[in-house]
Amino acid sequence: MLSLATACGGGESDATAGKGTPTPASVTAAPAAGVVAPAKVEVIAGLTGCTARIRIDADELRQGVCHTEEADYLITTFPEEQYKETWLESAGIYGGQYLVGSRWVVSAQPKMLTRLRPVLGGTIRQLGGTGPSAGPSAS
Numbered sequence: 458m459l460s461l462a463t464a465c466g467g468g469e470s471d472a473t474a475g476k477g478t479p480t481p482a483s484v485t486a487a488p489a490a491g492v493v494a495p496a497k498v499e500v501i502a503g504l505t506g507c508t509a510r511i512r513i514d515a516d517e518l519r520q521g522v523c524h525t526e527e528a529d530y531l532i533t534t535f536p537e538e539q540y541k542e543t544w545l546e547s548a549g550i551y552g553g554q555y556l557v558g559s560r561w562v563v564s565a566q567p568k569m570l571t572r573l574r575p576v577l578g579g580t581i582r583q584l585g586g587t588g589p590s591a592g593p594s595a596s
Contacts, residue, residue, distance in 0.1 A: 530565030
């Protein structure tokens with residue numbers, strides 16, 4: 458596990474540098490979130506004040522559910538950036554907003570994403586729905 462954390466720490470700066478994300482957005486995250494990248498669901502949940510219940514634990518992703526008085530949300534982490542991008546591409550058919558960081562995604566109502574961003578960093582990404590029920594009736 459230690460070697461994984463060490464290997465990820467070096468690769469993160471390369472991945473972050475090539476993303477074009479404004480430095481202040483990344484820096485606003487709690488430094489712990491960047492240090493443990495790929496972050497664990499439990500770490501991200503802890504930073505948001507929640508204890509996540511793991512609902513998916515697979516090779517490609519881990520996903521936990523947070524239930525709070527304010528809102529419910531999902532935290533999904535990925536062992537590699539490519540898995541995250543594939544997941545986001547698939548989620549795009551449903552549309553919506555997601556808080557996206559280095560190898561993690563938080564799915565919540567837009568108001569909650571706005572509150573979590575200063576704590577976790579990342580970027581709020583709008584995905585466009587393309588499925589038959591992607592939005593209001595298109596009659």
